[in-house]
Amino acid sequence: MSELERALSALARELDVPETPDLAPAVLAQLEPRSPRRVERARWIVALAIVVLAALAAALVIPDARAALFRLLSIGGERIELVDELPEVPAEDGLELALGERVTLEEARQRSTFALRELEAPPDRVYVAGQGTVWFLYGTPEAPRLLIAQSSLVPPVRELLLKKLATRETRVERVDVHGSPGIFLSGETHFVILLDRDGEIVEESARLARDVLIWERGGVGYRLEGDLELAEALGVADSLRKTGVR
Amino acid sequence: MYQDIAFRTAYLLTGSAADAEDAAQAGFVKAWRALPRFRPGSPFRPWLLRIVANEAHNRRRTVGRAYALQLRAGTTEPLGDAAPSPEGAVLAREQRESLVAAIRRLDERDRDVLTCRYLLELSEEETATVLDVRRGTVKSRTARALARLRTEVQL
Numbered sequence: 001m002s003e004l005e006r007a008l009s010a011l012a013r014e015l016d017v018p019e020t021p022d023l024a025p026a027v028l029a030q031l032e033p034r035s036p037r038r039v040e041r042a043r044w045i046v047a048l049a050i051v052v053l054a055a056l057a058a059a060l061v062i063p064d065a066r067a068a069l070f071r072l073l074s075i076g077g078e079r080i081e082l083v084d085e086l087p088e089v090p091a092e093d094g095l096e097l098a099l100g101e102r103v104t105l106e107e108a109r110q111r112s113t114f115a116l117r118e119l120e121a122p123p124d125r126v127y128v129a130g131q132g133t134v135w136f137l138y139g140t141p142e143a144p145r146l147l148i149a150q151s152s153l154v155p156p157v158r159e160l161l162l163k164k165l166a167t168r169e170t171r172v173e174r175v176d177v178h179g180s181p182g183i184f185l186s187g188e189t190h191f192v193i194l195l196d197r198d199g200e201i202v203e204e205s206a207r208l209a210r211d212v213l214i215w216e217r218g219g220v221g222y223r224l225e226g227d228l229e230l231a232e233a234l235g236v237a238d239s240l241r242k243t244g245v246r
Numbered sequence: 247m248y249q250d251i252a253f254r255t256a257y258l259l260t261g262s263a264a265d266a267e268d269a270a271q272a273g274f275v276k277a278w279r280a281l282p283r284f285r286p287g288s289p290f291r292p293w294l295l296r297i298v299a300n301e302a303h304n305r306r307r308t309v310g311r312a313y314a315l316q317l318r319a320g321t322t323e324p325l326g327d328a329a330p331s332p333e334g335a336v337l338a339r340e341q342r343e344s345l346v347a348a349i350r351r352l353d354e355r356d357r358d359v360l361t362c363r364y365l366l367e368l369s370e371e372e373t374a375t376v377l378d379v380r381r382g383t384v385k386s387r388t389a390r391a392l393a394r395l396r397t398e399v400q401l
Binding site (some may be wrong): 002004005007008009010011012014015016017018020021023024026027030 | 249250252253254257258263266267270271274275278315316317318341342345346360364365366367392395396399
């Protein structure tokens with residue numbers, strides 16, 4: 001790189017660029033559907049990365065599903081995208097592969113970069129995924145009763161986003177998980193994709209998730225999956241305690 | 247997360263905060279409507295920035311405002327490894343100001359490619375997508391723009 005090129009690169013940090021204005025209200029106002037038929041035709045109803053900006057629109061009251069989803073973004077690095085059709089996925093027997101490397105609970109505690117939260121009853125199986133996500137499986141891969149994922153949001157995981165594709169039959173509720181912001185996805189199944197910050201797919205889960213509670217606490221993203229009512233899921237979330245190992 | 251880079255891109259291409267805000271807003275709305283045409287698996291950021299850049303170009307042409315890019319107020323570190331000194335900082339500041347002035351004088355196409363490559367720190371490939379040109383064109387325009395700048399600044 002020549003001296004001129006270095007000077008240009010240095011200049012990038014010294015230019016007087018105004019603070020980014022809040023674009024969300026104006027964008028949202030223009031995104032209101034022009035007619036119901038237009039909405040019906042739209043293949044992708046909710047927003048990919050664009051709507052991350054619209055997380056700022058939390059204060060706006062826009063009474064349609066899309067606006068509701070706008071308000072649900074950026075929870076623990078997760079994004080929700082509503083689609084008309086879910087992609088084809090392998091059968092449930094891919095579960096174990098999707099969760100990552102099987103380890104002991106003690107090994108997971110040692111490998112995790114943050115203090116894991118655990119239930120009083122130890123999980124039946126423990127896995128560590130490629131991106132450092134720790135999974136607790138209660139039951140078996142063939143008949144899972146409960147899945148708990150914990151993922152640190154510090155680098156490199158901070159650079160990743162988990163995209164969930166949901167159908168319109170999936171209910172998406174914003175919930176308070178004992179003082180932390182959360183989302184409860186229930187009803188129809190949805191699909192999980194791991195993206196990097198440029199929106200490229202890093203990893204796809206080989207399974208359809210069931211009812212899912214997602215929340216963030218202390219810089220860690222948590223996900224709880226199973227056939228659970230919201231109250232039950234919140235109860236389980238409250239029972240997760242730090243082990244005090246670190 | 248994309249709001250900042252979209253606005254910065256629009257601002258550096260138009261040199262006007264008002265135009266940048268309009269361009270970024272319009273870019274997000276158009277990107278939303280174009281989502282069905284977005285190819286899953288391809289990089290999202292340059293795709294979005296291309297739409298924003300188009301909007302920025304449209305505004306620049308229709309509004310015709312002067313390109314008013316300038317340095318932030320404050321001290322400027324000298325280039326290279328030299329230890330900063332008061333006179334060094336003044337010289338560095340002058341050097342940067344002459345560089346900004348030279349960028350302002352470039353024609354639009356040369357300025358755009360330098361903006362993408364150095365001020366937005368996009369790769370050649372991303373720059374090609376954003377400016378809707380071939381990668382080879384990015385290379386040749388970059389070389390030409392740098393050569394023009396060299397004739398105007400002592401670097």
